[in-house]
Amino acid sequence: MKYLRDETDFEVTLSPLAPAVASVILLHGLGADGHDFVPIVDEIGLPDSLPVRFVFPHAPRRPVTVNNGFVMRAWYDIKSFTPTGRADISGTVESARRVADCIDRERQRGIEASRVVLAGFSQGGAVALYAGLRHPERLAGILAMSCYLPFPETLAAERSAANSDVPILLCHGRSDPVVPIAMGLEARNELQAHGYQPEWHEYPMEHSVCMAEIADVARWLRQRLQAAAEA
Secondary structure (H helix, E strand, O other): OOEEEEEOOOEEEEEEOOOOOEEEEEEOOOOOOHHHHOOHHHHHOOOOOOOEEEEEEOOOEEEEHHHOOEEEEOOOOOOOOOOOOOOOHHHHHHHHHHHHHHHHHHHHOOOOHHHEEEEEEOHHHHHHHHHHHHOOOOOOEEEEEOOOOOOHHHHHHHOOHHHOOOOEEEEEEOOOOOOOHHHHHHHHHHHHHOOOOOEEEEEOOOOOOOHHHHHHHHHHHHHHHHHHHHO
16 A cells, blocks of 8 residues: 655654555554554555555654653653553653544544554553543554553543443563563453453563564554444
8 A cells, every 4th residue: 555654843754545444543652753653554554445545754853761860752761671660650651642632633534443453562561551541432442552551540430431342452571671571461361350451472582573573563453444444
């Protein structure tokens, strides 16, 4: 499928030549930017019969404590690699609002929230889970790669009834030295404890993306987006 590419200070957008029937909002990891995952669109290879818009927002620049306060693109600050320090609540909430704004912009373009998949890698995946599980409107799905679940202790009180059974795909590398697979498994188990039924896949890789993962993501996205487009 061919796409029209548009870049602003806030995001990179790939729009299909035909009117979009659904959208994917994909959040990059710590220190990267929206350009990081643009190449995955061609690798996913959606058919021409399923025109989907891909939006890749840029995180704001902020000091990151674990990186000696170095200013980089980050969805939130990380104060320490511990359950209590791995996500800064004010930054996470701010990023969730940014996600909600992205979903609102898609609505203005004619795509309802129910036809939006929220996705992310690493820190972006953590925000996708945090924001998606709390979003008041039904989403088409949540894709979270190589990440963890921030603030699980507040999920029961803050979770959205509209997304209580939202489709979730979790992917993780078995040899991930940045976000150990134990943190991904913790996220899976926590979601299951709250009644979600996440699809889980793990791969012989580190903190990255592999071809087997892309194949699983492509299959899952086609299922979710086709179902959303036909609803």
